[in-house]
Amino acid sequence: MSVSHLSLVSVQPFLMAASAGTYCELQHSRDHFLTEISCFELARHTQVKLVPDCFSSLLLRCGGDFDPVMAAPADAPERSLDLPQGAYYCVRFTPLSSYALYRVLGGMREFSGRVLDARAIFPDIGELCRSLSGEPVRAQARRAINAYFDTKLRHSPIDPVVHRAISDIIVSNGSITGAGLSAACGLSSRQLYNIFRGRVGLSPKSFSRALRFQNALYRLVKPTDVPFTPYEFNYYDQSHFLHEFKACCGMLPAQLLALLGGC
Template identity: 35%
Template sequence: MHRYFFELKNSQRSFVMGLASRYTEFPLGRSFNYVGIRFLPSAFSRLFRMTALELTNRCEALDSVDSGAAAFISLSFHPALTFQEQKSILDGYFLNHIRHAPVKRDPRVCRALHTILANGGDLQLARDLDPGLSPRQLRRLFNQDVGGSPKTFSRIIRFQHVLRTAKTYHNVRRSHFFDAGYYDQSHFIKEFEALYGQLPSKALKR
C-alpha cells in the first residue's frame, strides 16, 4: 500500500513509497522519529490521479510526486508536536483535499479488494473473485489503482495475515503455513524471506 513518510526532525525531506512486493530496507540512525501515512488500497491513485504502478517497489522524494503535500509537511511539522497533534494536522489536510477532489472508486475493484482482504489473501482468484470483469481487465485496473496484480496483492495480504496470526515460529512449524494457503513449508519460507528479508526461524519468536 502507498505511504508518505518523513523524519519529524527533518520534515523538509519527505518521501512516498508505492506497493512493495519484495523486501526493502532503509538505513536508520541510532535516534529517529518517523511519521508515516499509509493509504488504503487504491485510495492513493484515485486521490492524486496517478497510476499506482508508477511507484511500485519505488521510493521517491515526495516533492517530485506531490509537491503540495511536501510543502505542507515541511511547514507544519516539528519535533515538539505530540502524536495527537500530528494526527490532527494530517487529518485536516487530507480531509480538505478530499472535499476538493472527491475520490471516485471503481466498485468492481472495491469488490475484488474486499474479497481478498476478507479471505486474508487465501483464495483461488479465478474461482473466488467475481467482479464482473475479465481477468485481463481486472489485472489492468489493479495495476492502475493498487500498483500490482490481484495475485501480487493477495500474496502480500496472505503474508501480512500470517504475521498477525502466527506470532511464533512454533505455530508455523505446526502447519500454520498450510492453513494460510501455502503449498508447503518450503513455499512459506521462500515467501517469508522474499517479503520480510529474514527466515521465519530468525524473525519469529520461538
C-alpha cells in the same frame, strides 16, 4: 525500543518490526484511504529495508533535513531507506488510495515497488512537515495529519471494480482464485488484471501474496496464545510458508524473531 512500521523491517538489530493491526478493515474513520498514523524514533542513523506490502506508506520526519517519501505497494523486496536519527510519522494508506495518490503524477504507469518523492504528489507537504516539528503532543500531530489528508482525498474517486476485488481478496485472506475473482467482478481475467494493476500498482495475485505475507508477519511479531500455523494464512504447508517468507523478507521467520529478540 524504537518502533517502526510493519512494512519496514530493519537490516540492523536495533530497529523492531511494528504492529499495524490487521488488514481486514478497508475503511477508517470517515474515508476509505487513510488507515493509521504511527510514530517512532530512531536513536541513530538506520538503514531500513522495504519488504512486500499491498499498502502505501508515507514517511515524514519531524524537522531536520529529510524529504518526505512515499513507498508504493510492492510484491518483492526492493530497496533500503537511509533514515537519519530523529522522530518520524508513518502514514498508512489503504490500497484504494493508489488511484487517488498516483494518478496526479500523470503518465506514471508503473509505480509499484518505488519510493517516490512525496512532494511530487503533495506539493505543499513541506508545510505539514514544518507544523509537525512544533507539535509536542502526538495526538495533536495525528489530528493535523488527518486533517491534511482529509482535504486531499475527500473527493477522490473509488473504482467499484477495484473496491470489490480488494474486498474479496481481503475477506478470503488472499485465497480466492483468479477465476473466482473475475467472476465476482463480472470481467475477464485480462480486464480485471489491467484495471487492478493500473489502479493499485500490483496484480491481484501479487496483492494476495503481499497481503498473506504481511498478515503472517504481524502474527509473528505479535504472537497470541493460539499456536501459529501457516494454514491460517492459506499457505499450502510449512515448506511453502518458509519459502514465501524468505522470498519476501530475505530471512526465515526464526531468523527474524532472533533479530527482534536481540533488539
